Amino acid sequence: MSDIDMIDFDGIDLDLLVALDVLLDEANVTRAAARLGLGQPAVSARLVRLRRFFADPLLVPSENGRGMIATPRAAALRAPLKRALLGLAEAVRPPEAFDPARRDRRFVIAAGDNAVVSLGPALAEAVAAAAPNLRLTFVQPRAGGLAGDLERGEVDLSIVSERVVPPGARVVTLRREDFVAIRRKDRPRDEAPFDLDAYCTLDHVLVSPSGALHGYVDEVLERLGRRR
DNA sequence: ATAGTGTGCAGTAGATGATA
DNA sequence: TATCATCTACTGCACACTAT
Numbered sequence: 001m002s003d004i005d006m007i008d009f010d011g012i013d014l015d016l017l018v019a020l021d022v023l024l025d026e027a028n029v030t031r032a033a034a035r036l037g038l039g040q041p042a043v044s045a046r047l048v049r050l051r052r053f054f055a056d057p058l059l060v061p062s063e064n065g066r067g068m069i070a071t072p073r074a075a076a077l078r079a080p081l082k083r084a085l086l087g088l089a090e091a092v093r094p095p096e097a098f099d100p101a102r103r104d105r106r107f108v109i110a111a112g113d114n115a116v117v118s119l120g121p122a123l124a125e126a127v128a129a130a131a132p133n134l135r136l137t138f139v140q141p142r143a144g145g146l147a148g149d150l151e152r153g154e155v156d157l158s159i160v161s162e163r164v165v166p167p168g169a170r171v172v173t174l175r176r177e178d179f180v181a182i183r184r185k186d187r188p189r190d191e192a193p194f195d196l197d198a199y200c201t202l203d204h205v206l207v208s209p210s211g212a213l214h215g216y217v218d219e220v221l222e223r224l225g226r227r228r
Numbered sequence: 229a230t231a232g233t234g235t236g237c238a239g240t241a242g243a244t245g246a247t248a
Numbered sequence: 249t250a251t252c253a254t255c256t257a258c259t260g261c262a263c264a265c266t267a268t
Contacts (some may be wrong), residue, residue, distance in 0.1 A: 029253060044254060045238075068253090 016053070019046040019083055023059060024078045027068050045196075079151045086153070100131035107134060110141040110161040111150065119159060119174070163216060179217070200228045 019032065023043070026032040033043040051058055054077075059068035070078070111120070116138050127134050141158055142149060147156040147166030158169075165171055183194050192198055206215055221227055 030251085047256090 009104045016046055016050055017081060018085065019043060020050050020058070020074075020077070021081055023047060023050075024070055024074060024081070027059065027070065029059075029068070079148070082153070083151060100127075100134060102133070103131060104133035105135075106137055108137045108139060108154065108158060109157045110139050110146060110155045112141065112161075115159040161216070196224075196226065200226050202228075204228050 008181055022032045022035050023029065023046075025215055026035065029043050047059065053153055054073060056073040058074040059070055066196070120138060120201060124136055139155065141155075141164070146155070146158055146164065147169075150158065150166060150169065158165075159174065162171070162173070181199065182196065200221070206213060208215065218228065
């Protein structure tokens with residue numbers, strides 16, 4: 001007997017889970033009903049059954065009386081539920097070869113400035129040639145929010161350092177990059193050689209989208225027993 | 229195997245209550 | 249007054265059961 005066999009699905013069905021997903025998206029029974037193609041009372045009845053099954057109010061009226069607010073239990077259900085429904089949709093979808101030339105959709109790519117500048121133009125050119133109806137939108141990866149953005153489908157792809165890849169993500173290494181230190185050509189001839197000691201004593205500017213003042217370079221220096 | 233019947237579920241329309 | 253969630257009454261449909 002598998003783990004799935006052990007689950008008691010009595011009182012719940014796929015329609016209810018789809019309704020819950022839409023209800024959590026809309027936080028409004030009327031709008032959820034419109035999306036589901038049902039009457040508002042029918043969706044209200046589904047919400048009642050969902051509340052009974054989960055033994056939780058799931059959605060409660062907001063303070064301003066407009067719409068509803070998800071309870072912590074419902075909020076916790078949202079991402080795994082969406083993931084499961086997307087997986088099911090994928091499983092039951094008829095097999096269809098992906099034809100980029102005929103697809104019409106937008107892909108959201110979370111990438112840092114460096115990746116956008118170095119890979120963006122070539123990627124956009126290649127996509128435009130192979131799939132003229134696909135559109136690429138580059139956004140900044142949200143510090144600490146990338147995993148959630150990927151889970152919710154708000155970001156399709158991310159080009160980031162392997163250090164910030166969310167656990168469980170499918171990863172392909174695009175390339176390895178090295179750090180390079182460059183010194184102006186006309187520095188005084190008698191100046192000390194530009195070595196690690198010199199590097200550590202200089203003043204530094206750290207560009208940090210997240211605001212954290214401790215970057216990859218600092219981690220490497222720490223391993224060497226140094227700091228800048 | 230097919231037709232008839234009963235039951236339960238889920239839908240709708242309309243009414244009601246709460247709230248800003 | 250407008251909006252929104254919930255309740256009530258009614259209807260239609262699917263399914264199980266039984267008789268032929």
